Amino acid sequence: MYLFGMENLVWVEISKNALQSNINTFRNLVGKDTILCPCVKSNAYGHGLIETSKIFLESGADWLAVNALYEARSLRSAGVLAPIYVLGYIALSDLEEVLNLDLRIVVYNKETVSRLGEIAEKLDKKAKIHIKIETGNNRQGVVAEEIEDFVKYILSFKNLEIEGLSTHFANIEDTKDHSYAEIQLKKFNEIVAMVENLEIKIPFKHCANSAATLLFPETHFEMVRPGISTYGMWPSDETFLSFSNERKMNISLVPALCWKTKIAQIKTVPSGEFIGYGCSYKTTRQTKIAILPVGYYDGYDRGINNAHVLIHGKRAALRGRVCMNIIMVDVTDIPEASLEDEVVLIGRDGDENISAEQFSKWADTINYEVTARINDRIPRIYV
Numbered sequence: 001m002y003l004f005g006m007e008n009l010v011w012v013e014i015s016k017n018a019l020q021s022n023i024n025t026f027r028n029l030v031g032k033d034t035i036l037c038p039c040v041k042s043n044a045y046g047h048g049l050i051e052t053s054k055i056f057l058e059s060g061a062d063w064l065a066v067n068a069l070y071e072a073r074s075l076r077s078a079g080v081l082a083p084i085y086v087l088g089y090i091a092l093s094d095l096e097e098v099l100n101l102d103l104r105i106v107v108y109n110k111e112t113v114s115r116l117g118e119i120a121e122k123l124d125k126k127a128k129i130h131i132k133i134e135t136g137n138n139r140q141g142v143v144a145e146e147i148e149d150f151v152k153y154i155l156s157f158k159n160l161e162i163e164g165l166s167t168h169f170a171n172i173e174d175t176k177d178h179s180y181a182e183i184q185l186k187k188f189n190e191i192v193a194m195v196e197n198l199e200i201k202i203p204f205k206h207c208a209n210s211a212a213t214l215l216f217p218e219t220h221f222e223m224v225r226p227g228i229s230t231y232g233m234w235p236s237d238e239t240f241l242s243f244s245n246e247r248k249m250n251i252s253l254v255p256a257l258c259w260k261t262k263i264a265q266i267k268t269v270p271s272g273e274f275i276g277y278g279c280s281y282k283t284t285r286q287t288k289i290a291i292l293p294v295g296y297y298d299g300y301d302r303g304i305n306n307a308h309v310l311i312h313g314k315r316a317a318l319r320g321r322v323c324m325n326i327i328m329v330d331v332t333d334i335p336e337a338s339l340e341d342e343v344v345l346i347g348r349d350g351d352e353n354i355s356a357e358q359f360s361k362w363a364d365t366i367n368y369e370v371t372a373r374i375n376d377r378i379p380r381i382y383v
């Protein structure tokens with residue numbers, strides 16, 4: 001966990017209470033009978049795969065969703081016994097491990113089905129699979145015209161069990177107009193009915209990410225797969241506004257992540273001098289600059305140029321370009337700043353707060369990318 005001696009210089013604090021509170025919020029939203037399967041892919045959106053997963057499970061989550069086999073393997077190695085659902089593709093050559101680790105996987109091609117069917121028979125095990133249905137995302141998925149044939153093909157393998165039918169919304173969080181999501185949901189319901197007409201009982205139908213779980217109870221079915229909001233972030237401003245306008249309830253999502261570093265040097269730069277690569281910033285007064293040991297390798301986006309950090313609860317503006325391992329900030333108006341003082345890159349310090357959403361606006365991206373791209377090597381500390 002503590003690699004490269006970084007733990008004293010750059011670290012991420014994760015609030016256990018915040019994670020617990022968000023899981024409680026989702027439990028209240030979906031009720032006790034719906035499987036709550038938070039997405040912990042991509043290092044739990046930057047929050048740390050193993051610890052976050054354990055906190056989620058202790059807080060009442062039922063299953064965990066990961067993207068890749070290596071994530072599922074890490075969870076099993078860490079002693080996690082809960083059901084794990086793998087959302088992403090698994091190479092044909094790795095399918096035996098799916099059975100050995102007792103994973104649920106999503107399927108959408110016949111090659112996976114036949115290989116898994118053969119391996120399951122050889123090992124004398126049952127493989128639990130969830131069919132991904134194409135309803136309008138045009139990512140993974142089996143189209144409506146092929147679904148009956150696909151289901152019958154699966155049923156020809158006696159060691160395969162169709163445990164779930166799933167789909168994923170393409171346009172539910174980026175907009176306040178949910179007509180496309182409604183079309184997808186209708187299509188999903190039609191295809192579910194088609195499959196169930198084949199006299200097969202499907203235990204778990206699921207399609208709800210955070211936005212769907214928050215906004216549309218009719219998407220909950222037997223299981224929900226929220227990601228971003230279990231970490232305390234709204235999927236978008238539009239989702240927040242839609243929720244406030246359309247659902248007659250109050251919830252509070254509590255951001256769990258705080259990203260910190262320490263001042264590595266303070267220096268005084270005369271007026272009219274340049275700071276950093278490309279001479280992109282020129283001082284207009286004698287300036288006190290703090291050097292911070294974090295850069296784009298750590299996930300502090302190089303595209304950012306108009307941002308600030310927090311030191312002693314005050315804003316210190318970024319000066320010059322983000323380097324690979326260093327950024328420079330202006331502490332002229334924070335005279336108390338000194339070597340190794342704590343710096344907040346994302347999170348609260350006194351009355352000031354830098355949210356992941358604020359950071360994402362500086363970086364011209366979304367909150368998801370901001371937290372997911374904080375380098376995995378940086379220690380996560382659970383407080």
Ligand SMILES: Cc1ncc(COP(=O)(O)O)c(C=O)c1O
Nearest residue numbers: 039087168209210225226227228
């Ligand atoms: C298939 C699938 N389900 C659920 C989620 C969770 O989405 P969100 O983080 O918006 O809740 C994702 C995230 O990308 C996903 O790919």
